[in-house]
Amino acid sequence: MSASRRRGTGTNQEAVRRHNLATLLGHVHHSGGVSRAQLTERMGLNRSTIGDLVRELDELAVVHQSTPEVGTTRVGAGRPSLDVNPDPDSVHVLAAELGVDTLDVARVGLGGAVLDRISRPTPASPDPDVVVDLVVDMLRELLASASPGSRLVGIGVAVPGVVNDATGLVRFAPNLGWSDVSLTPMLASRIGLKVPVRLGNDAELGALAEHIRGAGRHLSHLVYISCDVGVGGGVIIEGLPMRGASGYAGEVGHQRFDNGSARCRCGNTGCWETEIGSHAVAEAVGCPPDRMDQLEQYLRPGQPVPPALRRLAHSLGVGLGGLVNVFNPEVVILGGVLRWVYPLVRDDVLDAFEAWALDAPAREASIVLPWLAGDSVIVGAAELAFTDLLADPVGSLARAEGALTAVLGS
Structure with a gap:
């Protein structure tokens, strides 16, 4: 086999491994915890491959393993399979819901748990510059409450209006009085972090959250x-x-x-x-x-x-x-x-x-x-913020290193 063909084979194997790693992490995140036996069944891979993938995610400090509680339903015979759980203290996102009456921000850990949140009234005249400055202050306040070393991997924002996530543009939000507001660039530049900022319509994000975690x-x-x-x-x-x-x-x-x-x-x-x-x-x-x-x-x-x-x-x-x-x-x-x-x-x-x-x-x-009551939209914004991590855990975590230190030191 030629050297170039060998390199191509290695590249393909690496791509498959990273895809499997992302798929496995998605199962853990969306389930809030799942056994290794269930992962083997869902992904159609052998136990040793699942074990290797879990071990890599464990070394990345995004999951941890535990012995299942007594009475937990088992898959197959033999020893109880270890549970693989997300580590919300090690990896988190920030989510914001821009309401007509209230601005809500939350820090959400891997697995979907809301760790901290802040709510403040929306300014009477919600000028985009004023709202962005207020939201950035609230997000920074939440970051200050994060555990040392916890990695921020994304920011998601829900807006009550017509938005384009690809450009970060709020095309029309009539109840805020906004038209053609470049919200994502404004937020990204003012918070000053090297993490993805994603934008979504509030109803779409509510649907996403209820589809993943709710009714x-x-x-x-x-x-x-x-x-x-x-x-x-x-x-x-x-x-x-x-x-x-x-x-x-x-x-x-x-x-x-x-x-x-x-x-x-x-x-x-x-x-x-x-x-x-x-x-x-x-x-x-x-x-x-x-x-x-x-x-x-x-x-x-x-x-x-x-x-x-x-x-x-x-x-x-x-x-x-x-x-x-x-x-x-x-x-x-x-x-x-x-x-x-x-x-x-x-x-x-x-x-x-x-x-x-x-x-x-x-x-x-x-x-x-x-099922998520009043949290559907902000949980959906958090799911949007987890997009990059769930697509490529290794690359996303590499980009996230140092983000918390940078913001706290600024």
Whole structure:
């Protein structure tokens, strides 16, 4: 065999090894811990190869092994297989959710555990420069709480608007008043870290989190509705996010609804979000505009349901019926303020849904609440931030070395 052919063979073997390493780490991260026997079964590799891969990840300090607890289901005969667990203290990401009313940031460890978080009010006039400076300060505060030596491998940001992750551009976020804001470059330059900064739509990231860790886990077709001031949709089809040609898909809140006459912040009239968004909910239950942060208090079980909220429930059910007709999901997950609304008016929503949705797709779809409650979007932003690590653990960790020291020393 020629020297060049031998080099080619070695290169291919290295590529396969790094691919397997990434695949194995993905299983550990998404499962929160998995046995070596289960990894052997899932990946179709022999036990010695799995052992070598686990050993390499252990040496990289991203996983650790432990003896399974008594009573744990075993795969196969013989000695109990060791569990492989993520090490959240050794590797973490930063995640930010830019809301109209609140800015939330979190430090999330490998395996998906939220380790620390900070929330602050969004400035009354959310100028992009002001918001970015505030978010950077919050992220730096979280970094200061990380364990010495913990490696930052990415930053993920969720925005309530039309975004393009490839360019880092917020094309249009009407409820923030933003248009053509180069958010990723702004954040990357001001935080001054050599880690990837990724940008995503809030509803798409909510769908991603619920698909990996929540109510849509193990399902291939789902719709997630993000409902706060704005209304957006995240769609998973055949296990993959539906993003559209430029990443702009999912703006379900800006579909014309019925004969609505309310002016939407996008500039159009009669958008679905004017019918079911948080301001419509607040008006329906008598929550004053200056108490929007207390809206949940007006939506507690046991209180009389106002007729206006029942009308809103009808609008919600009709809109969900249309989405089910279009996307044929297995589950529709109601996030944001709809987590509080739906339990109060479930029958009204379902009556309208069943009247509008076609019988066949309606019978296959369940309407549920998010398992991650109010954390769906920020956990989704964290999953986005883990992208590079899960694609190439060795390369990502090599780039991450020294990032924490750099920011704390600046």
